[in-house]
Amino acid sequence: MDHPIGKPVPRKEGRKKVTGQALYVDDLSFPDMLHGVTVRSPAARGKITNISFGGDIPWDEFIVVTAKDVPGANYVALILNDQPYLADGFVNHPEEPVVLLAHHDKYLLEEARRNVTIEIEEQPAIFSLADSLTKTQIIWGEDNVFKKFLVDKGNVDDAWANADLIVEGKYETGAQEQLYIENNGAIAIANATQGVTVWGSMQCPYYVHKALVKLFGLPEEKIRIIQTETGGGFGGKEEYPSLIAGHAALLAWKSGKPVKMIYDRAEDMVATTKRHPSRTHHKTAVTRDGKLLAMEIDFVIDGGAYCTLSPVVLSRGTIHAAGPYVCPNVRIHSKAVATNVPPHGAFRGFGAPQSIFALERHMDKVAQAVGLTPEEFRRRNFIHEGETTATSQMIRERVDMDRFLTRALKLSDYHAKRERFARENNASNGRFSKKRGIGFASFMHGAGFTGSGEVYLQSVVSAEATAEGKVRILAASTEIGQGTNTIFSQIASETLGLDFDSIEIVQPDTGLVPNSGPTVASRTSMVVGKLVESAVTGLKQTLAGSGFLADKYSATEFKKACADYIAKFGSLKTSSTYQPPPNVHWDDEKYQGDAYGAYAWAIYVAEVSFDELTYEARVEDFVALQEVGRVLNPVLAAGQIEGGVAQAIGFTLFENVVWKEGRMANNQMTNYIIPTPADIPPIRVYFEENPYAYGPGGAKGIGELPMDGAAPAILNAIENATGISFTRIPLMPEQLMDRMCKM
Amino acid sequence: MQINFKVNGEERSVEGFPMARLLDVLREQLHLTGTKEGCGEGECGACTVVINGQIVNSCLVPLAQANGTEITTIEGVAANGELHAVQQAFIDHGGAQCGICTPGMVLAAVDLLKRNPEPTENDIRNGLAGNLCRCTGYMKIFESVVRAYQK
Numbered sequence: 095m096d097h098p099i100g101k102p103v104p105r106k107e108g109r110k111k112v113t114g115q116a117l118y119v120d121d122l123s124f125p126d127m128l129h130g131v132t133v134r135s136p137a138a139r140g141k142i143t144n145i146s147f148g149g150d151i152p153w154d155e156f157i158v159v160t161a162k163d164v165p166g167a168n169y170v171a172l173i174l175n176d177q178p179y180l181a182d183g184f185v186n187h188p189e190e191p192v193v194l195l196a197h198h199d200k201y202l203l204e205e206a207r208r209n210v211t212i213e214i215e216e217q218p219a220i221f222s223l224a225d226s227l228t229k230t231q232i233i234w235g236e237d238n239v240f241k242k243f244l245v246d247k248g249n250v251d252d253a254w255a256n257a258d259l260i261v262e263g264k265y266e267t268g269a270q271e272q273l274y275i276e277n278n279g280a281i282a283i284a285n286a287t288q289g290v291t292v293w294g295s296m297q298c299p300y301y302v303h304k305a306l307v308k309l310f311g312l313p314e315e316k317i318r319i320i321q322t323e324t325g326g327g328f329g330g331k332e333e334y335p336s337l338i339a340g341h342a343a344l345l346a347w348k349s350g351k352p353v354k355m356i357y358d359r360a361e362d363m364v365a366t367t368k369r370h371p372s373r374t375h376h377k378t379a380v381t382r383d384g385k386l387l388a389m390e391i392d393f394v395i396d397g398g399a400y401c402t403l404s405p406v407v408l409s410r411g412t413i414h415a416a417g418p419y420v421c422p423n424v425r426i427h428s429k430a431v432a433t434n435v436p437p438h439g440a441f442r443g444f445g446a447p448q449s450i451f452a453l454e455r456h457m458d459k460v461a462q463a464v465g466l467t468p469e470e471f472r473r474r475n476f477i478h479e480g481e482t483t484a485t486s487q488m489i490r491e492r493v494d495m496d497r498f499l500t501r502a503l504k505l506s507d508y509h510a511k512r513e514r515f516a517r518e519n520n521a522s523n524g525r526f527s528k529k530r531g532i533g534f535a536s537f538m539h540g541a542g543f544t545g546s547g548e549v550y551l552q553s554v555v556s557a558e559a560t561a562e563g564k565v566r567i568l569a570a571s572t573e574i575g576q577g578t579n580t581i582f583s584q585i586a587s588e589t590l591g592l593d594f595d596s597i598e599i600v601q602p603d604t605g606l607v608p609n610s611g612p613t614v615a616s617r618t619s620m621v622v623g624k625l626v627e628s629a630v631t632g633l634k635q636t637l638a639g640s641g642f643l644a645d646k647y648s649a650t651e652f653k654k655a656c657a658d659y660i661a662k663f664g665s666l667k668t669s670s671t672y673q674p675p676p677n678v679h680w681d682d683e684k685y686q687g688d689a690y691g692a693y694a695w696a697i698y699v700a701e702v703s704f705d706e707l708t709y710e711a712r713v714e715d716f717v718a719l720q721e722v723g724r725v726l727n728p729v730l731a732a733g734q735i736e737g738g739v740a741q742a743i744g745f746t747l748f749e750n751v752v753w754k755e756g757r758m759a760n761n762q763m764t765n766y767i768i769p770t771p772a773d774i775p776p777i778r779v780y781f782e783e784n785p786y787a788y789g790p791g792g793a794k795g796i797g798e799l800p801m802d803g804a805a806p807a808i809l810n811a812i813e814n815a816t817g818i819s820f821t822r823i824p825l826m827p828e829q830l831m832d833r834m835c836k837m
Numbered sequence: 838m839q840i841n842f843k844v845n846g847e848e849r850s851v852e853g854f855p856m857a858r859l860l861d862v863l864r865e866q867l868h869l870t871g872t873k874e875g876c877g878e879g880e881c882g883a884c885t886v887v888i889n890g891q892i893v894n895s896c897l898v899p900l901a902q903a904n905g906t907e908i909t910t911i912e913g914v915a916a917n918g919e920l921h922a923v924q925q926a927f928i929d930h931g932g933a934q935c936g937i938c939t940p941g942m943v944l945a946a947v948d949l950l951k952r953n954p955e956p957t958e959n960d961i962r963n964g965l966a967g968n969l970c971r972c973t974g975y976m977k978i979f980e981s982v983v984r985a986y987q988k
Binding site for chain 1: 864869870871872873874875876877878880881883910911912914915920924925927928929930931932933934935936937938939940943961962963965966968969970971972973974975976977978979
């Protein structure tokens with residue numbers, strides 16, 4: 095296919111996937127392989143007083159690993175290194191790993207797991223944001239606070255006096271399970287001579303690599319991490335695989351045999367990370383004509399028992415908290431705090447869905463208070479090119495939220511429906527009727543790592559040509575369903591003018607590929623894709639520079655040039671290292687400056703029905719309009735948006751994590767409900783294209799954006815249908831009923 | 838106990854516990870790893886196979902019950918390397934993303950089209966309601982099914 099960028103090129107590994115040939119970690123096995131399991135803490139917090147191995151179990155056949163067997167440092171190397179691989183004398187959350195077991199027979203292994211008793215002398219634990227903030231108990235550090243940020247623009251304190259109106263609101267979001275359909279899993283081979291090799295389902299092979307270097311105290315070249323086909327991640331396989339990979343490797347190290355560790359669904363749900371619950375206070379000053387004067391935002395997230403990625407999640411949530419609006423005075427205080435629940439972690443959107451939910455509910459509230467429609471109020475405050483965000487980042491690209499809003503409202507028939515629903519909802523006075531409503535949210539999502547993050551990462555991509563004229567892309571960026579293999583092939587193929595099939599993507603393996611950074615933060619297409627583009631450009635330039643290739647060439651000429659070059663020099667490989675776009679400056683101390691190189695912009699419109707008999711709210715139609723730079727592949731891009739919106743609908747109306755003493759009580763697919771094919775409305779996806787100068791082919795990031803806007807749009811629509819302002823998600827029929835019955 | 842059945846057209850014989858899950862026997866003894874485990878309790882459909890023309894969740898089928906049956910797994914859908922129209926449509930129209938639900942989803946879609954060659958959107962939604970996908974939001978899966986029967 096000529097010029098594949100912008101075309102619906104079929105998924106590179108599609109055939110393997112539709113025929114069942116794609117190999118996920120649980121599909122692999124090795125000779126003489128053992129199975130491994132984790133024995134976990136029965137209590138939320140306390141001292142481990144005894145571990146006993148009972149029952150009618152042949153314990154001498156088992157490999158048993160505890161904290162004292164750790165050859166290197168007993169922590170998961172990430173940000174603060176406060177999380178142990180295996181609890182050493184003290185546990186800080188339910189289901190914390192304490193003992194590892196391995197055996198050939200996985201049925202006997204399960205029986206053995208049930209016969210390990212961990213005795214805990216319990217200490218008081220805390221399970222809520224409120225208890226953590228009021229320091230009912232100090233369970234982490236000096237004050238339960240993992241991280242705080244302050245964003246301060248203009249002078250908020252002086253602004254209150256000039257306000258015609260001050261509007262306050264409080265908003266909450268719950269935990270959410272990533273629920274990739276493939277559970278976490280890893281297989282390890284580990285011994286002193288060969289070092290440690292792990293195959294696993296993961297987003298970030300180099301995170302696992304970094305963690306295992308510390309865990310084993312081995313040199314970097316002795317640790318090798320290989321990503322197997324990965325059945326979804328959504329953030330849930332960003333940092334967690336470091337744990338399961340380390341556990342499998344500890345068992346392999348002690349046994350001298352390959353060890354496979356695969357969680358079942360119940361264990362995956364109860365023990366691994368979820369989206370951070372949040373609570374946001376808004377206090378907003380506006381003029382009588384609806385101009386924002388000041389925004390004070392207090393944003394808190396529950397990080398769980400260990401720090402993991404909470405500071406970074408908090409950072410993104412903080413920066414997105416004031417949204418796509420221009421306001422002269424903004425102050426955002428934010429905190430990530432500790433509770434005795436399993437650590438919360440990365441999940442698509444990474445803090446932004448939480449703070450954007452609060453903001454976009456609050457914008458409707460402020461609009462109502464000043465007597466403007468939600469639409470008109472936002473139009474008076476949208477940010478434009480040349481204006482500054484909450485972090486004083488000047489927007490240097492053309493952004494026309496006004497026009498996007500007009501188009502999205504037209505596509506969703508918003509005005510006519512608003513008018514019709516108002517009429518029909520009033521007229522329907524039968525006891526059990528359906529009420530309808532429509533609402534929207536406006537938002538943006540920054541692509542790539544925050545602030546100076548990309549500069550610190552120093553990501554590298556290599557490209558290698560073969561004598562047959564094929565080009566192999568070497569990067570640690572993983573295919574987890576989002577389309578990395580396809581997008582990288584499109585970029586390389588377009589840049590080199592070669593056939594799509596002549597590009598090969600090397601499976602991420604830290605023994606073979608450079609560190610192109612983690613597969614997170616909507617950075618793979620935009621940031622790593624740009625490195626693919628420059629690495630393959632390097633191939634072309636090298637061939638041209640050494641006289642083997644003319645400016646214009648055919649595939650045959652390229653192949654011959656590669657063969658000639660390799661015959662003369664042995665190999666042909668080029669690498670490219672991240673360079674920030676010009677004019678990106680970030681101050682980590684003041685939290686001011688260019689938070690992201692580029693933002694995607696969007697308007698999402700939700701139409702809902704509310705059933706007065708069953709108290710069910712249902713999304714009936716959904717319009718997702720966004721500007722993500724240039725669309726590299728319309729099928730993959732729409733697939734990202736549709737999938738993200740469906741997950742966000744789940745976050746809003748279906749997915750309720752029930753907590754009991756810090757433990758997820760509904761850790762099964764039977765009672766933690768994600769949307770099924772019967773539950774999802776038509777999701778209508780529209781792109782505005784505005785090529786980004788520093789993205790490959792003009793692309794910006796896309797993956798997380800669709801997680802941000804659906805929740806507030808849906809609750810805004812429910813308010814339109816029912817007249818009731820709900821401020822907490824998930825909004826389950828039980829809460830709707832509770833509230834309705836009190837009216 | 839010994840169990841005899843026909844898997845993807847071939848006579849097979851396995852030795853196993855009567856209550857062993859068919860899912861495990863397919864994956865571990867017959868090395869047909871295209872059938873996936875998602876939840877182990879019949880909710881997600883990743884382990885879908887066809888037994889005597891009926892689609893079932895193989896995680897809920899005890900081996901004993903499979904004796905004498907004819908089973909089709911995802912490995913048996915393409916004939917002699919020729920993809921089924923549903924498989925081709927899933928590739929062309931974005932029906933597969935991470936691919937872990939895909940084997941089950943493809944089998945459910947093939948079964949649906951066998952029973953109902955021109956399903957409405959509602960028929961498709963209901964026909965696939967036992968198969969969960971976390972990546973696609975289902976839109977591209979519905980489209981793939983429609984494109985498959987239009988072919």
